[in-house]
Amino acid sequence: MQRPTPLHMLIVILTVLLTVGVIHDFLSTPRRRLIIATTTSLYDTGILEEIKRAFEERHPIDLHFISVGTGLAIQHAKRGDADLILVHAPSMELAFLREGYGVNRKIFAYNFFVIVGPAEDPADVEGSNVTEALKKIVEAGRLNRARWVSRGDNSGTHLKEISLWTAAGFNWTALRGESWFMESGTGMGRTLLIANEREAYTLSDIGTYLKYSSEGLIELQVLVDEAEELINVYSAIAVDPRVVSNVNFEDAVTFIKFLISEDCQNLIQEYMRDVYGRSLFYPAVKLLKENTDPRAAEWIRNYAYFNGTECPPQYRYNYPELYDDR
Amino acid sequence: MIGEACSRMALDILEGLRRAVELILSGDPSVLDATLRSLYVSGAATFLASILGLPIGMMIGSREFPGRRLLRGFFNALLGIPTVGLGLILYLILSRSGPLGALRMLYTPSAMILGQALLVLPILVSFTANAVENVEREIKDLSKTLGASELQASLTVFREALPSVSLAVIAGFNRALAELGVALMLGGNIAGLTRVLTTTIAMEATRGNIELSIALTIILLSIVFVLSSAANVLKEKLEG
Incomplete structure (x- = not known):
């Protein structure tokens, strides 16, 4: 029998790594998977990790964030590589809705x-x-x-x-x-x-x-x-399952509902507030519904509404409970 | 001014070193997770690439056949492929609306393994071909003169080339472990699923967590260093 060579050793090491990895993969089999393409400015603050934690406690769905610019996020969605996008560019969002890829847009936060x-x-x-x-x-x-x-x-x-x-x-x-x-x-x-x-x-x-x-x-x-x-408005848009096949629409809507829920809106308001002495993001849902700060609400409407609404009716699909103006 | 800047940089790196040791000792689960995943993904990729690359390299290095030069030039050229470019091409192929979209491989560790395997394949092929070619002439004729069959002679050549071939495998593994483009484009840096050392380093750096990035870089370098040293020691033993 010949002596063990480096190659033998390597093959043994790699085989062990491979086995460990495969076992690791099987043990951590993902639950339902929702892929969200998000703008970097949102992701890099760390707020989405807080939101993910809170969401995954309540729902059997794993959130997978792909952090890219708004432009690329929209590309991802059009190709079917994301189920939902979190973006902040109303002109591109409108084009995305018009081209038929996006439905059920909801404004969930803003800042400057x-x-x-x-x-x-x-x-x-x-x-x-x-x-x-x-x-x-x-x-x-x-x-x-x-x-x-x-x-x-x-x-x-x-x-x-x-x-x-x-x-x-x-x-x-x-x-x-x-x-x-x-x-x-x-x-x-x-x-x-x-x-x-x-x-x-x-x-x-x-x-x-x-x-x-x-x-x-x-x-x-x-x-x-x-x-x-200088207003900066963040919205969530689901990918239309009638146009892009195989997207996870149901879970996308579940996530949108969570984003606009009171729990998540409070989380947005409080995130890092104690550290920086001011909120990084302001919740937008209550503001728009009850006009709590008329000036800011007006600014958001001027900047990020299409035909007087956050999502014109022709770009809504099922789930009418997402909107108050039915 | 310059002195101050240099000492600040030195302090940053020292701080990174301290954080690295701290992170390793404390067994931070997210760091451990990214490190293990890096080893697994790059290890599996190198393994796959070896299965394919070593025989191709042997063939190119030891046989004459039509198109051999062309094939060799092709693999040599691919040695320098930008990782982001390869990642982008594979992204278009694996995307849900791409030709292999039905496999649903995008943003999984498997996609990263595939991408890194293709990335390091040229290293394995070219280095193996070179190594085999170098020993080929001397050994093969000699062993044939001594009465070895064609197959026995080929095996002898391979055995002689082994130290260099194993270095090729190590070099491939290091390239896979240290690359960012493929891991980012095909894995998407999803926490707990496709986040590896390099994608974490890039993300933490854009987030402004410079010390953490340096700490992770030091961990990555240590792995590469230990593996390469081990390979060198083995190679010397084998040759000595």
């Missing part, structure tokens, strides 16, 4: 984008409204005194940024050619790190900003906050 920049504020935007602030940044940028970092990744935040530039009278596509205008092409966290390194301004969701700021990773300051143009 913020314009952040170096504490020295070279373009002097603090206290300005959004349009003024952007104009000042362009002016200072062209004089080589300020920089802007754009996400440039087709995410919800990026779409918001483009619309803000348009509202301020600029064309994002033209701006990106200018030397002070940088494009990160990556997620929010890394974009903030780049803006911090290069002492630039950028648009951020409040959750990612607070997290990075409180951990001392960035020194950027919030310079423009809580304005109508």
Whole structure:
């Protein structure tokens, strides 16, 4: 008999690993599986893990989150690789509904984008409204005194940024050619790190900003906050089982119902509030139903309603109890 | 300024090291879970790729047949395939609306195993072909002169090439363990199902948990280091 060679040893090791893994897989056979494609700004705050924990205690369904940008989340849903999407880009959502892929949209949370920049504020935007602030940044940028970092990744935040530039009278596509205008092409966290390194301004969701700021990773300051143009609305949309076959529609609706339930809405309100001294996300259901904060409710309706409703009747499928205006 | 920055970086890495030791000692279930899954997925992938890759490598290295150069060039070129690119192609194939969508493999460990197996296959083929080719000329004629049959001669060649072939297997396993693109595109980084070391590192880094990412990187490096050292020791013993 020949001596054992490294290859023999390896085969033994790999076989053992394989067996252990297969056994592990069998022991952890998933329950029902709901695949949710979600925007990164929601996932990276960790709130979805809280929601997952609370949901899985109550239902025999495993939530599997795939964290991607809004653009890719919608692609996933169209291809049938996700049963539900959590997104924050009303224009893309409407297109998604119109093309027939999505049904039963529900708005479940909102917060505000913020314009952040170096504490020295070279373009002097603090206290300005959004349009003024952007104009000042362009002016200072062209004089080589300020920089802007754009996400440039087709995410919800990026779409918001483009619309803000348009509202301020600029064309994002033209701006990106200018030397002070940088494009990160990556997620929010890394974009903030780049803006911090290069002492630039950028648009951020409040959750990612607070997290990075409180951990001392960035020194950027919030310079423009809580304005109508900066509102950020999160909604859930189920994939239509009549258009995309084999999606888990029933469990998707169960999850949407949980998102808008009082338990989950409270969870959203309280998440990380004690750590940051302010909520990362505000619950939207009660606000829209009872008009508890008329100004914010008005802003959400202006920004994220289609034909005066969060989901026009032709884009609803079964489960009428999801909506009050039947 | 630079000194301060360097010392801050050193502190970050030291902190990561401390966290790594802490994480290992405390047996943090999510870290243990990701580590075991990394070993399982990459191990299974390397195993699959070996079953296929070693015979192909042997064949390319020791036989003349039409298209041999082309095949060899093909596998050599694939050595450098970007993992995200391979992940994307396989994603389109395994997607529910793709040609193999009916298998429902996307976002499961099996999809990751398949993807990583294809990723490391070129390493196994090319390295094996090289190793066999190097010993082939010297040994085969000699063993035939000594009266060995064609089959016996081939086996002798393989035995002589073994130390290098085992290094190829180790290199393949390391590439699988350390890659991110395939794991992310095909696994989706689902907690408790397809979350492995590299996808956790990427996620925690975007979430701003830099120390944790460094700690996980150190764990990953340690695994690679221990395995590679063990292989080297074995190789030396075998050759010595």
